[in-house]
Amino acid sequence: MVAVDGSNMAHAVIETAVKERTRLHTGRSRTTAVVVLVLLAGLGLFLGLVVGKSDPTSAPTCNGQTMSRSDECRIWSNHGGGGTFGYDEMIDRRESGKGVWKVVGFGGAALAVVLMAVSISKLDPKRPWGKPVTEICPRCHQPTLREKLTVHTISRGRTNYRYSGIVTLCTPVCGFTAVRQR
Ligand SMILES: [Zn+2]
Incomplete structure (x- = not known):
C-alpha cells in the first residue's frame, strides 16, 4: 500500500x-497527435502496398523451400485449412493471406487519416x-x-x-x- x-x-x-x-x-497536443497518426498511416500504407503486394507469378514456398511446378505441399493443421496443395494452390494461399494485409493496411491508413482530421479540429489551439x-x-x-x-x-x-x-x-x-x- x-x-x-x-x-x-x-x-x-x-x-x-x-x-x-x-x-x-501551444498546439503541442495537436502536433503530437498528427505526428503519431502520420506514422500510423505510413505503417498502414507500407502493410497494404509492400507486405500485401500481390505477386501471382513468383514461385511459392512450402515449409521455407521454394516449390517447383511438380511439387506438392502437405500442411498439417489442428484448426482446419490443412491438406495437400499443388503449386498453383500454394500461390492462391499466399495471395489470399496478402489480401488480409491489404485490408488491415489500407483500412488502418484510412482510419488514421480520419482521426487526423478529428484531432486537427478538436485540438485546435484556438x-x-x-x-x-x-x-x-x-x-x-x-x-x-x-x-x-x-x-x-x-x-x-x-x-x-x-x-x-x-x-x-x-x-x-x-x-x-x-x-x-x-
Ligand atoms: Zn480569476
Whole structure:
C-alpha cells in the first residue's frame, strides 16, 4: 500500500489540468497527435502496398523451400485449412493471406487519416480548454472560469493509481485554481 496525501493529490490533478491546457494552447497536443497518426498511416500504407503486394507469378514456398511446378505441399493443421496443395494452390494461399494485409493496411491508413482530421479540429489551439462555468471567479471577479474532468495517473511498480476530479481554472493571469470530486 502507498500512503497518499489527499491535498497533494488534489494539487497533482490541478497541475495535470494546467499542463494539459498549456499543451492544447501551444498546439503541442495537436502536433503530437498528427505526428503519431502520420506514422500510423505510413505503417498502414507500407502493410497494404509492400507486405500485401500481390505477386501471382513468383514461385511459392512450402515449409521455407521454394516449390517447383511438380511439387506438392502437405500442411498439417489442428484448426482446419490443412491438406495437400499443388503449386498453383500454394500461390492462391499466399495471395489470399496478402489480401488480409491489404485490408488491415489500407483500412488502418484510412482510419488514421480520419482521426487526423478529428484531432486537427478538436485540438485546435484556438479552442478553449474545458467548459465555461457560470459563476464568477472568486479571485478576479471575472466570468472567466472554465472546468474539465481531469485524471492524474501515477505508477508504482506495476500498479497505476488514478486520481480524478473536476478542475476549475481561471485565466493564467489570474491563476485561480480549484478541484472537486464528481
Ligand atoms: Zn480569476
